Amino acid sequence: MDGVMVFKRWTLDGGLDLDGHKDLSRQRSIISATIPDELVYPLVFRSGEVARALVKTGDRVLKGQVIAESQGAQGTLLHAASSGYIQENELRTIAHPSGLKSLCLIIATDGLDEACSVAEPVHYSQLLPVEIRAKIHQSGIVGLGGAGFPTAVKLKPESSCEVDTLVINGAECEPYITCDDRLMQQYPEQILLGIQVLLRALTIKKCVIGIEEDMPEAIDSMQKEIDRQGIDYIQVNVVPALYPAGGERQLIFLLTGRETPSNGFPVDVGVICQNIGTVMAVYQSIFQGQALTERVVTLTGLGLKTPQNMWVRIGTPIKDLVRQCGGYNGSIERLIMGGLMMGFVLPDDSVGITKATNCILVATPREVAKTRDMEVLPCIRCGECATVCPVNLLPQQLYWYSQGGDHDKSQSFGLFDCIECGCCDVVCPSHIPLVQYFRASKSKAVLKRRDDETAGLAKQRFENQQLRKAQEKMEREQRIRLKKLALVKLKKESAGSAPNAADKS
Amino acid sequence: MFWVCLVFAFFGVILGYAAIRFKIEGDPLVAEIEAVLPQTQCGQCSFPGCKPYAEAIATGKADINQCPPGGEAGVKALADLLGLEVKPLDENFGVATEQKVAVIVETDCIGCTMCIQACPVDAILGAAKYMHTVIAFECTGCDLCVDPCPVDCIVMTPIGLSVSNWQWPEPVNNRH
Numbered sequence: 001m002d003g004v005m006v007f008k009r010w011t012l013d014g015g016l017d018l019d020g021h022k023d024l025s026r027q028r029s030i031i032s033a034t035i036p037d038e039l040v041y042p043l044v045f046r047s048g049e050v051a052r053a054l055v056k057t058g059d060r061v062l063k064g065q066v067i068a069e070s071q072g073a074q075g076t077l078l079h080a081a082s083s084g085y086i087q088e089n090e091l092r093t094i095a096h097p098s099g100l101k102s103l104c105l106i107i108a109t110d111g112l113d114e115a116c117s118v119a120e121p122v123h124y125s126q127l128l129p130v131e132i133r134a135k136i137h138q139s140g141i142v143g144l145g146g147a148g149f150p151t152a153v154k155l156k157p158e159s160s161c162e163v164d165t166l167v168i169n170g171a172e173c174e175p176y177i178t179c180d181d182r183l184m185q186q187y188p189e190q191i192l193l194g195i196q197v198l199l200r201a202l203t204i205k206k207c208v209i210g211i212e213e214d215m216p217e218a219i220d221s222m223q224k225e226i227d228r229q230g231i232d233y234i235q236v237n238v239v240p241a242l243y244p245a246g247g248e249r250q251l252i253f254l255l256t257g258r259e260t261p262s263n264g265f266p267v268d269v270g271v272i273c274q275n276i277g278t279v280m281a282v283y284q285s286i287f288q289g290q291a292l293t294e295r296v297v298t299l300t301g302l303g304l305k306t307p308q309n310m311w312v313r314i315g316t317p318i319k320d321l322v323r324q325c326g327g328y329n330g331s332i333e334r335l336i337m338g339g340l341m342m343g344f345v346l347p348d349d350s351v352g353i354t355k356a357t358n359c360i361l362v363a364t365p366r367e368v369a370k371t372r373d374m375e376v377l378p379c380i381r382c383g384e385c386a387t388v389c390p391v392n393l394l395p396q397q398l399y400w401y402s403q404g405g406d407h408d409k410s411q412s413f414g415l416f417d418c419i420e421c422g423c424c425d426v427v428c429p430s431h432i433p434l435v436q437y438f439r440a441s442k443s444k445a446v447l448k449r450r451d452d453e454t455a456g457l458a459k460q461r462f463e464n465q466q467l468r469k470a471q472e473k474m475e476r477e478q479r480i481r482l483k484k485l486a487l488v489k490l491k492k493e494s495a496g497s498a499p500n501a502a503d504k505s
Numbered sequence: 506m507f508w509v510c511l512v513f514a515f516f517g518v519i520l521g522y523a524a525i526r527f528k529i530e531g532d533p534l535v536a537e538i539e540a541v542l543p544q545t546q547c548g549q550c551s552f553p554g555c556k557p558y559a560e561a562i563a564t565g566k567a568d569i570n571q572c573p574p575g576g577e578a579g580v581k582a583l584a585d586l587l588g589l590e591v592k593p594l595d596e597n598f599g600v601a602t603e604q605k606v607a608v609i610v611e612t613d614c615i616g617c618t619m620c621i622q623a624c625p626v627d628a629i630l631g632a633a634k635y636m637h638t639v640i641a642f643e644c645t646g647c648d649l650c651v652d653p654c655p656v657d658c659i660v661m662t663p664i665g666l667s668v669s670n671w672q673w674p675e676p677v678n679n680r681h
Binding site: 026044050072079094096097098100102403433436439440442443444447451454455456457458459461463464465466 | 542543544545546554555556626627628642643645647654666667668669670671672673674675676
């Protein structure tokens with residue numbers, strides 16, 4: 001039995017068996033999208049992190065050139081996805097649930113797709129973990145599953161717990177999305193190499209790939225590749241096709257039985273989790289020297305003529321991709337970025353694809369009928385929401401306090417542990433938009449915390465200034481006193497020597 | 506009788522020690538009131554800063570509705586804390602406006618340092634005869650630098666809605 005890992009199959013509390021709709025896009029191989037006329041990059045990364053442009057209007061940039069960076073320990077780089085000229089920064093609608101406009105860096109492409117020269121890649125086995133992390137950082141890789149957390153930071157865990165397992169998230173639990181499924185079917189060799197790079201960066205030798213049971217082709221493809229290469233430290237594990245089995249914490253629990261603590265991270269239970277798309281990006285970075293300028297995006301929904309998966313340059317406006325999918329089909333109800341359950345509605349199709357965009361769902365009225373025009377009735381405390389909650393929260397209690405504005409109380413009921421999966425929304429017989437209440441409550445609490453912090457800072461600075469002023473005043477008085485003393489002394493002396501002075505004159 | 510006296514003396518010593526050992530510096534009520542105030546340090550309440558205003562409230566010298574930056578929500582928080590009736594903001598001390606930040610029109614700045622001296626939180630950077638600038642993150646939007654500027658080059662700009670301060674809206678069709 002030595003060297004053979006046995007992962008017990010755990011089950012998830014709660015969760016839902018949702019209609020997958022994955023066949024819309026699953027069967028076609030990934031095609032490459034064409035170069036768009038312009039590439040749009042918001043100068044805010046993730047939630048509110050401001051990026052600094054490193055290029056000026058009129059500059060010519062090459063594919064793979066760094067064009068913007070964000071500062072700090074979790075800073076990342078942004079690379080141009082094609083060659084072209086930098087335009088004037090403009091306010092554009094960005095990929096954010098607010099639908100607000102924000103300052104964007106715009107490249108007018110020249111169609112040449114000229115790339116930066118890349119150094120001859122060194123084989124990963126000759127790289128130290130720190131060098132691998134540096135390369136991953138320089139390639140601008142962030143988690144491609146949706147959260148967009150910098151991968152290099154994630155690979156340098158700062159926790160008292162020693163990391164022993166790498167979990168690869170291939171459980172694409174959201175309905176409609178098939179980009180990771182296609183990647184596993186088409187690039188098993190590359191994914192395995194990417195995993196080996198990550199294992200080397202973490203200096204561990206244990207990896208488990210979690211794939212949902214309704215993705216037989218992907219399971220088959222990965223398993224065959226592992227068997228072909230005879231690798232015994234990477235294992236494919238099938239997880240039930242239950243939404244949200246692909247949530248980071250849920251998947252880790254399903255595969256290892258370890259529960260990530262409420263205020264902690266997966267590293268606190270010795271696990272690092274990476275998404276399939278991220279692993280592919282790591283492969284491209286280490287083996288081909290390519291920065292993260294392209295990713296696979298699922299373009300799907302009954303509102304598209306040809307739903308499919310595409311290799312898309314980051315920054316490509318959605319309308320370009322829609323055109324390449326044969327255009328809109330019939331009446332469109334909503335344009336959703338991300339999945340049906342956890343994604344957000346976009347105000348228009350000019351928004352650029354970001355690193356964290358895994359899916360564009362063009363939904364027809366039929367597909368979103370459930371969430372529309374339903375009369376909201378009072379909560380009858382049936383408890384259905386609590387049965388389906390994968391985090392074992394009590395959504396009815398959270399709702400009670402959130403709608404009453406008692407955000408402290410809802411936090412004591414685990415508001416911030418809510419992963420906003422929407423299971424409670426789906427089962428609620430009163431059609432209460434629960435997650436929307438939780439999101440509103442969360443953002444209120446976050447802003448309140450930030451306001452308190454700035455108020456604390458202002459108070460500190462005010463007190464410091466008062467102290468400084470008092471000290472300056474004291475010093476000034478001291479100086480005056482000393483001067484006066486010196487003057488008196490001088491007068492005395494001059495009085496003593498005055499007769500001599502008078503003689504001289 | 507002797508024993509009773511001894512017990513009393515014993516407790517007397519304990520209480521006397523505790524009074525010295527666990528003495529609380531300052532009025533704890535002032536700290537609680539101050540925590541509710543927005544720390545703008547703008548002086549609109551007629552006191553030179555949030556702490557003096559908190560002290561004035563604690564001693565009954567000022568009312569709870571004199572802080573425009575705190576707004577109606579601030580008055581309510583103070584009323585809850587002190588067990589008083591909620592009342593509207595006293596307009597003699599100004600009206601609640603949206604949050605602003607001071608911006609120096611840098612081409613017009615003559616480098617006189619007047620605003621630096623006026624800023625209660627040291628959020629303005631610069632030196633004599635050199636251009637000044639506001640550290641936006643540290644500016645409380647108190648307005649105190651606007652009047653001292655001899656060339657009127659400080660503009661109070663509304664912060665406005667952006668991705669970093671946007672909030673998820675509450676559901677609209679709330680019927681309960």
